[in-house]
Amino acid sequence: MNYKKLELEDINYIQSIIKDNERILMGENINEEYSHDELSDTISYPDLVVKVKSPEEVSSILKYAYENTIPVTPRGSGTGLVGASVAIEHGIMLDTSLMNHFLELDEDNLTITVEPGVLLMELAAYVEERGLFYPPDPGEKSATIGGNISTNAGGMRAVKYGVTRDYVRGLEVVLPNGKIVEFGGKVVKNSTGYAMKDLMVGSEGTLGIITKATLKILPLPKKAISLLIPFPSLEQAIGTVPLIIKSKAIPTAIEFMQREVIMDAEKYLGKKFPDNSADAYLLLKFDGNSTEEIEKDYENVAQICIEQGAIDILVSDTTEREDSIWKARGAFLEAIKGSTSFMDEVDVVVPRSSVNEMVEYIHGLYKEVNIRIKSFGHAGDGNLHAYILKDELSEEEWEEKVKAAMDKIYGKARELSGQVSGEHGIGYAKKSYLMKALDPATVEIMRGIKLAFDPKNILNPHKVCQL
Amino acid sequence: MNYKKLELEDINYIQSIIKDNERILMGENINEEYSHDELSDTISYPDLVVKVKSPEEVSSILKYAYENTIPVTPRGSGTGLVGASVAIEHGIMLDTSLMNHFLELDEDNLTITVEPGVLLMELAAYVEERGLFYPPDPGEKSATIGGNISTNAGGMRAVKYGVTRDYVRGLEVVLPNGKIVEFGGKVVKNSTGYAMKDLMVGSEGTLGIITKATLKILPLPKKAISLLIPFPSLEQAIGTVPLIIKSKAIPTAIEFMQREVIMDAEKYLGKKFPDNSADAYLLLKFDGNSTEEIEKDYENVAQICIEQGAIDILVSDTTEREDSIWKARGAFLEAIKGSTSFMDEVDVVVPRSSVNEMVEYIHGLYKEVNIRIKSFGHAGDGNLHAYILKDELSEEEWEEKVKAAMDKIYGKARELSGQVSGEHGIGYAKKSYLMKALDPATVEIMRGIKLAFDPKNILNPHKVCQL
Numbered sequence: 057m058n059y060k061k062l063e064l065e066d067i068n069y070i071q072s073i074i075k076d077n078e079r080i081l082m083g084e085n086i087n088e089e090y091s092h093d094e095l096s097d098t099i100s101y102p103d104l105v106v107k108v109k110s111p112e113e114v115s116s117i118l119k120y121a122y123e124n125t126i127p128v129t130p131r132g133s134g135t136g137l138v139g140a141s142v143a144i145e146h147g148i149m150l151d152t153s154l155m156n157h158f159l160e161l162d163e164d165n166l167t168i169t170v171e172p173g174v175l176l177m178e179l180a181a182y183v184e185e186r187g188l189f190y191p192p193d194p195g196e197k198s199a200t201i202g203g204n205i206s207t208n209a210g211g212m213r214a215v216k217y218g219v220t221r222d223y224v225r226g227l228e229v230v231l232p233n234g235k236i237v238e239f240g241g242k243v244v245k246n247s248t249g250y251a252m253k254d255l256m257v258g259s260e261g262t263l264g265i266i267t268k269a270t271l272k273i274l275p276l277p278k279k280a281i282s283l284l285i286p287f288p289s290l291e292q293a294i295g296t297v298p299l300i301i302k303s304k305a306i307p308t309a310i311e312f313m314q315r316e317v318i319m320d321a322e323k324y325l326g327k328k329f330p331d332n333s334a335d336a337y338l339l340l341k342f343d344g345n346s347t348e349e350i351e352k353d354y355e356n357v358a359q360i361c362i363e364q365g366a367i368d369i370l371v372s373d374t375t376e377r378e379d380s381i382w383k384a385r386g387a388f389l390e391a392i393k394g395s396t397s398f399m400d401e402v403d404v405v406v407p408r409s410s411v412n413e414m415v416e417y418i419h420g421l422y423k424e425v426n427i428r429i430k431s432f433g434h435a436g437d438g439n440l441h442a443y444i445l446k447d448e449l450s451e452e453e454w455e456e457k458v459k460a461a462m463d464k465i466y467g468k469a470r471e472l473s474g475q476v477s478g479e480h481g482i483g484y485a486k487k488s489y490l491m492k493a494l495d496p497a498t499v500e501i502m503r504g505i506k507l508a509f510d511p512k513n514i515l516n517p518h519k520v521c522q523l
Numbered sequence: 524m525n526y527k528k529l530e531l532e533d534i535n536y537i538q539s540i541i542k543d544n545e546r547i548l549m550g551e552n553i554n555e556e557y558s559h560d561e562l563s564d565t566i567s568y569p570d571l572v573v574k575v576k577s578p579e580e581v582s583s584i585l586k587y588a589y590e591n592t593i594p595v596t597p598r599g600s601g602t603g604l605v606g607a608s609v610a611i612e613h614g615i616m617l618d619t620s621l622m623n624h625f626l627e628l629d630e631d632n633l634t635i636t637v638e639p640g641v642l643l644m645e646l647a648a649y650v651e652e653r654g655l656f657y658p659p660d661p662g663e664k665s666a667t668i669g670g671n672i673s674t675n676a677g678g679m680r681a682v683k684y685g686v687t688r689d690y691v692r693g694l695e696v697v698l699p700n701g702k703i704v705e706f707g708g709k710v711v712k713n714s715t716g717y718a719m720k721d722l723m724v725g726s727e728g729t730l731g732i733i734t735k736a737t738l739k740i741l742p743l744p745k746k747a748i749s750l751l752i753p754f755p756s757l758e759q760a761i762g763t764v765p766l767i768i769k770s771k772a773i774p775t776a777i778e779f780m781q782r783e784v785i786m787d788a789e790k791y792l793g794k795k796f797p798d799n800s801a802d803a804y805l806l807l808k809f810d811g812n813s814t815e816e817i818e819k820d821y822e823n824v825a826q827i828c829i830e831q832g833a834i835d836i837l838v839s840d841t842t843e844r845e846d847s848i849w850k851a852r853g854a855f856l857e858a859i860k861g862s863t864s865f866m867d868e869v870d871v872v873v874p875r876s877s878v879n880e881m882v883e884y885i886h887g888l889y890k891e892v893n894i895r896i897k898s899f900g901h902a903g904d905g906n907l908h909a910y911i912l913k914d915e916l917s918e919e920e921w922e923e924k925v926k927a928a929m930d931k932i933y934g935k936a937r938e939l940s941g942q943v944s945g946e947h948g949i950g951y952a953k954k955s956y957l958m959k960a961l962d963p964a965t966v967e968i969m970r971g972i973k974l975a976f977d978p979k980n981i982l983n984p985h986k987v988c989q990l
Binding site for chain 2: 473
């Protein structure tokens with residue numbers, strides 16, 4: 057694709073739209089942050105960053121970019137892990153972080169309408185103050201909602217409540233040609249033409265730019281209790297998960313973790329975790345409207361864990377304990393990152409019944425490839441995060457070993473009927489693994505879909521399925 | 524589009540694939556049923572019906588049809604209401620009703636994998652016998668699962684459990700060119716490229732033919748109780764719904780109905796409904812794992828109803844009573860159909876808070892257009908079914924009046940930010956209303972998506988967004 061290089065006339069035009077030079081960044085005013093995301097080593101600067109404030113601004117800029125074949129990359133908080141928000145072809149970056157307003161709370165329809173730059177933690181706090189609940193709970197609380205929708209972010213409550221997709225009712229989207237359209241709405245059911253709203257969810261900013269989102273919310277469960285359950289071995293811990301799923305109690309979350317990672321988190325946060333004596337842990341959460349209701353559920357599950365060899369059942373029923381446990385859990389990624397010189401990650405998802413085999417396999421790679429790998433993840437939904445650590449390796453050794461480890465992990469995931477990404481997306485960094493995982497016929501259709509939205513391919517080029 | 528007309532050589536080729544002449548119907552052997560669906564007056568015969576038995580047969584036929592530009596229309600039980608399974612361009616019809624096998628029940632992952640021709644009632648019975656639960660509950664129990672997926676069927680439990688989309692984990696699909704691909708799988712989370720599985724759901728047989736579906740199932744709730752609540756007026760009944768939604772008890776179903784329709788059902792079934800003395804009713808269902816758990820929920824809701832003027836609260840807590848009420852509810856469509864010479868329907872969905880206004884508006888049309896209209900529907904999710912009755916009208920009067928009524932109803936739905944279809948789809952009959960409801964830019968993208976899957980446009984032509 058031959059993109060037009062930004063020239064003075066283009067910048068003048070954009071200034072005429074925005075009319076606020078503080079929201080237009082160029083050259084040295086573009087902070088280094090804008091050249092990368094949270095993890096991937098995909099690095100590329102945009103020529104221009106525009107901090108947009110309205111759908112109309114997004115529309116005017118896209119219309120101009122489309123007519124002039126200038127690449128445009130949307131960006132929220134830049135907390136992605138796969139390079140989806142990096143401006144590979146330079147051009148214009150649209151930073152949505154100033155579009156951070158709550159537009160409407162509709163208690164009759166139990167929906168909230170927000171701009172895309174609202175942060176996950178802001179949204180959670182806003183609804184919880186009002187006795188309401190936005191269930192998706194990805195670890196990175198400073199991600200924007202626009203970013204969460206673009207990756208179909210999952211998070212820790214997926215076992216019981218599902219993922220971001222399940223809470224997106226309607227989207228306002230600016231198409232690559234600048235047209236503003238609505239997909240879905242406040243309606244609960246919809247069989248009105250192809251599932252455009254669902255196609256936008258998880259499309260990583262390649263099909264259109266989300267400028268408004270109407271989200272489903274629920275009444276806030278009145279009570280939550282967590283169980284931290286030490287096991288003598290990871291195998292026993294994870295082997296217990298299918299039995300929990302089969303029992304009729306549905307926990308909100310079923311996470312697994314190991315001592316090593318807990319100790320990283322203790323160091324990173326400067327705070328003790330309630331227990332670090334065992335090799336492996338399950339962390340479970342139950343919610344409901346009364347303590348009795350929850351107790352009935354968790355007592356049954358605790359019994360199952362004991363029968364499977366759990367060393368103890370640590371019940372956390374105060375807000376303080378809850379916070380300390382889940383804060384530690386939320387800090388795992390940063391904590392592991394802090395424990396090494398550089399790292400890369402996999403976010404594979406496998407059928408729940410294969411979690412044990414997948415985790416054991418990843419463990420074995422430590423010896424086979426001779427590289428440190430730490431993992432934790434959502435045992436309840438089969439989504440594992442494994443971090444491959446560079447430590448003291450030379451650049452050359454690292455390249456070779458990380459590739460070897462990745463190839464093996466993704467290969468094993470395919471063998472277990474798993475998928476490349478459970479919640480972090482494909483972006484730029486995981487494209488080659490997507491290509492290996494999908495049927496070429498599927499890739500061809502995905503590219504056709506991209507063209508249907510963006511015939512000139514100006515929006516977030518080289519991402520997801522696009523070479 | 525210039526399609527090839529079926530010739531002897533084509534029939535010979537198909538016979539060579541199927542090798543079982545009893546599964547190939549031609550000419551007078553094509554039953555009249557194959558020329559239409561359950562309701563719409565879209566009528567057209569296929570040239571050939573093939574009762575397929577495997578993905579490989581579907582693949583071979585599609586490959587041949589694609590190479591020779593022969594139109595292909597998939598059909599399940601033909602219980603659709605909008606003409607989606609009618610062979611407008613004649614050609615080949617693929618009847619999937621013999622692909623009705625249960626392929627795998629995976630209790631570890633709580634999924635069931637079935638062929639597309641399994642009927643909804645067969646699936647429900649199969650899992651319930653094993654203590655499991657497939658929540659989607661559309662009224663038409665003899666629809667196939669393939670059909671339910673193709674329309675994203677909703678049904679009566681959507682208030683609490685969501686719609687078909689929420690229970691489809693993975694699909695095996697034969698693309699129009701005959702390639703067999705898999706979208707999704709047994710995984711619970713997925714952010715691996717564009718949402719192909721979700722795009723297939725609700726695509727009404729225009730993008731590919733579903734040959735296998737992996738569905739999410741749940742543990743079966745141990746207990747269900749229904750409340751039948753008579754109100755002095757429909758307005759009071761429906762006005763109560765937002766208050767129920769806001770209370771923290773989430774019913775499985777919130778249906779509204781009127782005396783007139785109940786009496787049709789009594790006549791149709793030859794059985795008395797528990798009560799027919801009031802003008803309007805809400806029918807609520809609650810489920811859970813114990814009577815106490817459910818009682819707490821429904822007592823709160825019953826109180827709300829009484830405060831809003833409910834005449835009585837009829838509690839149905841035996842299996843027999845449950846069956847009789849819900850059987851009557853399930854027979855409404857057939858009962859109304861039996862009460863008139865011919866009818867057409869709308870399946871609009873509006874935000875829950877606008878149900879009252881929408882229903883009142885439809886009632887007013889009786890006088891304005893001077894045509895009988897009966898309605899009932901899912902008050903809990905905003906999805907209304909209104910049936911416009913021909914009765915003794917001449918063909919000419921009918922055409923004129925039904926168009927006037929439809930235009931007004933869909934116009935009102937748009938005004939209330941509603942959508943054309945909540946669960947029945949667009950098919951052939953509702954295309955003109957879809958075109959009015961969608962932004963032309965969205966229609967253009969939908970057509971681009973269709974082309975990405977089916978560049979020669981052989982699969983189920985003239986449906987959904989396609990002229």
